Amino acid sequence: MHAALVTDFDHNPRYADVDEPQPVRPHEEVLDVLAAALHPRVRSQADGSHYTSTDALPLVPGVDGVGRRADGSLVYFVVGDTQLGTLAEKTIVDLRRSVPLPADADPLLLAAAMNPAMSSWVALTKRVSFRPGQSVLVLGATGAAGQLAIQVARRLGAGDVVAAGRDRAKLARAGSFGASATVDLSASPDEVAADLAAKAADVDVVLDYLWGEPAQNAVMPLLLARADRSRALDWIQIGSSAGAEIALPSAALRQANLRFLGSGQGSVSTAGIVSVLPDLVAEVMRGGLTVEVDERPLSEVEAAWSATGAARVVFVP
Template identity: 30%
Template sequence: MEIVLTGEGGPEMLRVTSGDGPEPGKGEVRVRVEASGVSFAEVQMLRRRYPRQPRFPFVPGYDLVGVVSAVGPGVRGVRVGSRVAAMTRTGAWRTHVVVPASHVVPVPESLDPGVAAAVVMNGVTAWQMVHDVVRVRPGQTVLVHGAAGGVGSLLVRLAVLAGARVLGTASAAKHDVVRALGAEPIDYRAGPVPAAVRALAPAGVDAVFDHVGGRSLADSYSLLADGGILVNYGSAASLRDPGHWLRPYLGTIRRFTGWWLARVLGGGRGRRATFYYVRSGPRFAAALAEVYALVARGSLEPTIGSRLPMSEAAEGLRLLVEGRASGKVVLEA
């Protein structure tokens, strides 16, 4: 079985077919998929707004957890029967997936496959931003946009574990979820977010994690305390732009360039702005191992909003499109 995105539109453009992945080639492994995540990247792909997405039709699926069912020639260190995770960007929503052996990460046997899948792309994204990009420290105050979402909820948990005070934006219906994560909720629909943040943190915040992009970035940057950092890791606002998919990113680059120049010239009060984009490789594997260790110890618990059969991937996407998801939506084989 595989889930195919047949064209631009809504979740109804997904089709369940009988296709499957090929046999592994040199340096590859074949994985029987147990669980895969639904991410905002797939929402953007529905609208043809995701950078460098494949041409329609194609199989979506950004990440997976499963069991190795076959190994190709030249593979060392990965055995049939091993449970592994991988970030594929596309192609994970099928029964079997072939991936490079160098891209798989061992999954602790004690972890439920759905829980393990919920922290592959999302967990690494949150971990690297908190610990590698910002280096959150005890006593700092940080702002997380979309605090009830798949990445946002993990950002909140990790920042709290690091000793920070966390403010989190979410719709009013999700404020109990945000409080349970350890953050102070802000209703982004109730009025200007900058005013609400300043009421809670008059001196500004030490970091802002912004997945919205677009005009939100100017507000986020304005909320930084001296020496603070803005991390832009998404472009949700691009869904509202009717032009070429690249146009919103050009505007973001112009903003970031202006802030960088101000800092170089001695202005900007030491504030910084940077992009984050999750990438495969040794650092990804190391970060995911750290995340899995925290989950296995019970120190980090991903928020899973829904678990659905993979055949109901369209419903999983619909939850994200309509803003009804809290935490991660997981598809299970």
């Protein structure tokens, strides 16, 4: 069968012939992959930089997808840490990590939306006790996960949702996803600090997709402008699009009720992540969560790997 194959972490995966998989363990089944997306998680898997990487090669990247079972039914599925991912004509799925789909499901939309949407859904339902009416700052609201985080927060009952991002054109769309205010992170540092203080100082939760300099520069302006610094502020670290590290003044943790925590593989169990999938599938199927899709044949994987557009690349084997 054909698959995207990584043989060297310094090169894009190439379209190659690999052996067809055989199920080994109980609950496993071989599926035909209908659509599987190129998420940042997949890029970091393929270049060996993800924190779960074992450096073992060769590998077929891909963490999720929509597939057809031998009986013809459709499922959305996630795979564990494996050398055989989902960017292939067939893959092995543990059916306990899959959700049945109706026959009229849109494989491309589900493949594109589920991983980025899961990031905020899991964070708000598994990592904090988020209550309807609470307010949220999405730091990094212009990527797929950030745009979906606005929609997810609203769906889970958020009051105000403030969207912060550096791409003005994409930020202009935040209102259509449900944001009540925006902060332009491409402005000067002083302007960004003042804007964050004015619009987001009293949020209950930060969904942080950026880390790095934008997160570092946001902490103190937000804390110092808070009406009641003893009121809890949960800062959930989800992505690191702007950098892997920050410098944090110790006073930040003393002078406000600031709690840093993360959400991802490890801080949430596999069972915890899988448990949210049916609700998320239903929400995407209902049309409540949207993301732009860039459909590509898997045969073009090597060139498509470098795509930089706003839409999520989804490969069709």
